[in-house]
Amino acid sequence: MQNPKDLGLKDSSLVKNFSYINGSWHSSDAQLTVTNPADNSDVATISNAGVAETELAVKAAKDTLKMWSAKSANERATLMRNWFNLMMENQDDLARILTMEQGKPLAEAKGEIAYGAAFLEWFAEEGKRVYGDTIPGPSGDKRIVVIKQPVGVVASITPWNFPNAMIARKAAAALAAGCTFVVRPATQTPLSALAMAELAERAGIPAGVFNVVVGDDARGMGKVLTQHPDVAKFTFTGSTPVGKSLIAQCATTVKKVSMELGGNAPFIVFNDADIDAAVQGALVSKYRNAGQTCVCTNRILVQSGVHEEFTKKFSAAVAQLNIGNGLHDGINIGPMISNTAVNDVATLVADSVAAGAKIVMGGQQGDAGENFYQPTILSHVTNDMAIAQNEIFGPVSPILTFETEAEAIAIANDTEFGLAAYFYARDIGTIWRVAEALEYGMVGINEGIISNAAAPFGGIKQSGSGREGSKYGLDDFLEIKYLCMGGLDK
């Protein structure tokens, strides 16, 4: 199976065309073409795996679980460190592959590779700190001991918007805990996952420990990963509607689940905020990945006293954003993942304008290509409008105004989502009251970029459950076992 053209890589062998199962590259009869959303050009043709290959991957993970969990944390850490080093040594190629299949600007793609690799580095060390407990027994003849053990085979399904980091954030914790791993990445972005598998193999991660099955039968492959009796834990990153259906599928075998789902992040600017800092924070939080991240600012709430200044400065900053092919220098806004995604955003804008919102700038597809949408700002937005109630997942900033702190909190919390929230203020009383009142798993305070390997990433309400990254991220892949030792008085 030949790739259509030279992709401009230093190491072209990082482009793999087959699923990676039990340490082998698996060819399937059907084929799938990966396209570049910047211009819909063909990037690569890959084998289109399905249910049978997914079942093979689960078997491989099951067959190697005892071997992998029997290794010491130090042995696992050494191999994970090798993988981290290889990811960073190949950062440029991995970023180029990522941009070609997902669209984000090359600089952001390089950042994603470093972000994903950071989880390997972080959990290589965290795996050495899986501590247990001894607890004073209820009587002199007994001793209580608590140990932690790997949950077992972990299956995962990941989205297209971070095709490297969303896998690394899960696999790193799972492998460090002693679990084995199967991932089915998004149909649109398989190449990043397969390149990760190639580097895992080069790092010495044993066959069967990390498996990648790529194919467009999402439902069929998902059924295996959510219902196979040998899968102990299912972890999903994606939209809330799909997450709900997958949770239900996992119920048939009472699997452990963790869900990283949709968001509707408020970005609140108070009268005492540093306006220039707030403008920069809103810019990066909103327009990263062309607004296609789960923690992107989705509503900008500005207190009336600074509304005019903020809107003027924010508009000037957004006007500086350059839209185009993510491989080209100086591009800040790449394409959206598909024309369907563009149309979805255009519909949200049109519905909200019809309901009274005003276009401050953008609001059109522009002439960069069919998968592009101009960086857009809407004013006069109210929280009942479609643009405020839905996860936009595109480069549109709805600006709402408020008078009081209580009003801002009420608007911010008026959503079924609870992933990330942001606010800019300087009064310490405001900061503590608002931070505690916001119903979100993560809150950026005078900061627009909050994701890193050391922090517990995750949401509440219908944004999901569980945490990824930080010391808490390991808990999702560990079982607690209670040992009660009796007869010790004889």
Ligand SMILES: NC(=O)c1ccc[n+]([C@@H]2O[C@H](COP(=O)([O-])OP(=O)(O)OC[C@H]3O[C@@H](n4cnc5c(N)ncnc54)[C@H](O)[C@@H]3O)[C@@H](O)[C@H]2O)c1
């Ligand atoms: N919380 C987080 O960390 C996080 C991170 C990234 C994306 N997301 C969310 O993901 C969404 C965007 O990503 P998306 O469009 O890929 O989401 P999606 O839910 O449509 O798809 C996510 C993954 O699930 C697969 N899938 C879709 N339907 C399925 C089914 N019925 N059975 C099995 N698998 C199925 C897709 O192929 C993809 O691999 C947004 O809502 C975003 O907020 C959340």
Ligand SMILES: O=C[C@H](O)CS(=O)(=O)O
């Ligand atoms: O889109 C979801 C990602 O989790 C965003 S981040 O890179 O982790 O902030």
